[in-house]
């Protein structure tokens with residue numbers, strides 16, 4: 001039995017999984033973003049309108065490596081570590 005954690009993630013058998021396809025992204029209690037497919041683009045122009053924030057701010061998008069569903073996103077400076085979500089059952 002799976003337990004929905006968010007609109008994109010669920011916990012199944014002690015694993016954090018994509019809700020769309022069930023692909024496992026790592027064990028509960030450990031960061032999962034390192035198991036996702038990540039793309040990083042500059043925030044400047046990301047929404048089609050000139051972004052007036054910091055020049056170096058990037059948008060990171062974390063997607064399921066199996067089905068491509070967008071799982072999460074975050075803004076950061078390029079050298080910043082991932083803002084890790086650690087899920088517990």
Ligand SMILES: [Zn+2]
Nearest residue numbers: 018021064067
């Ligand atoms: Zn998936």
